[in-house]
Amino acid sequence: MKILIIEDDLDILKNIAEYLELQGYIIDIATDGIQGQTLAEKQSYDLIVMDINLPRLNGFQICQQIKRVSPRQPIIMITARDQLHDKLQGFSMGADDYLIKPFALAELHARILALWNRCYNLAGQHILTVADLQLNRQTYELTRQGKKLKLAPIPLMLLETLMLASPNVVSRSKLEEHLWQDSPPSSDSLRTHIHQIRQIIDKPFPHATGLLQTIHGVGYKLCN
Known part of the structure; x- marks a missing residue:
């Protein structure tokens, strides 16, 4: 699975990337919204993990633009915004899942697998x-x-x-x-x-x- 992570907090970005690489995934990273959107448009990703509060272009805007072009692109939003209206806005922009910081990396991995199985109908396809x-x-x-x-x-x-x-x-x-x-x-x-x-x-x-x-x-x- 090839995953794009868009996150401007370098410590969080490093932790997520290193953890997922240890699980065997191919990881690309972006540290601002424009860079992330450019990668998402030019390359093919099985799944995208993105923050909301990003420099230059926020996660809501990126998600909306990606989903407009690729409606089936799986996206998980990770953010410290824990209010209901933030979650609802994320889902309205097309996010498939929404994870509140701080979170355990194992939970992120579990959500990645669940979303992958749901989107690509691979659950049980052993x-x-x-x-x-x-x-x-x-x-x-x-x-x-x-x-x-x-x-x-x-x-x-x-x-x-x-x-x-x-x-x-x-x-x-x-x-x-x-x-x-x-x-x-x-x-x-x-x-x-x-x-x-x-x-x-x-x-x-x-x-x-x-x-x-x-x-x-x-x-x-x-x-x-």
Whole structure:
């Protein structure tokens, strides 16, 4: 999950960012409203956490503008404003959740997971299935036709992303960003990992449909 945090209190920002990075999330940060809005417009985020009292542009304004362009963008507001009218204003601007400072980082994480599951309908989706290929997202056990398969961590992450998107195509750039953020290695690295996936999920099953497909000039998809 890629998360944008917009917060002008540097201590709070550092604590949240470090905690969420330890949970395995990709984190971008902004310390004022204009910077935060610019990042939200130019990049794709699974979820945004933002303060309300921000320099240059406040959280209410950012939230309203983001939701106007991307109505389904999940947003959690974090603020010391604990009055009912502040909460109501936040929700009226499109916020999906509202957390009062000070808060426990574990509670923020729980709210992130709950909102992610609610927005992307992933609650309970522990078993991903494409044709006769299955991936357990809790144990990361991978099987096809009941046979256990083993993939290295990076190809397994790629496969999970493709299974979540199936039957849609995932672009090369999206896959590279998911794995390596802003510092992708050589162009052959992704191709090598895709080849490894094919060798494990398709090659041992010559009488079954090849699941991993290359869409030339675009990216890859998994479908029957």
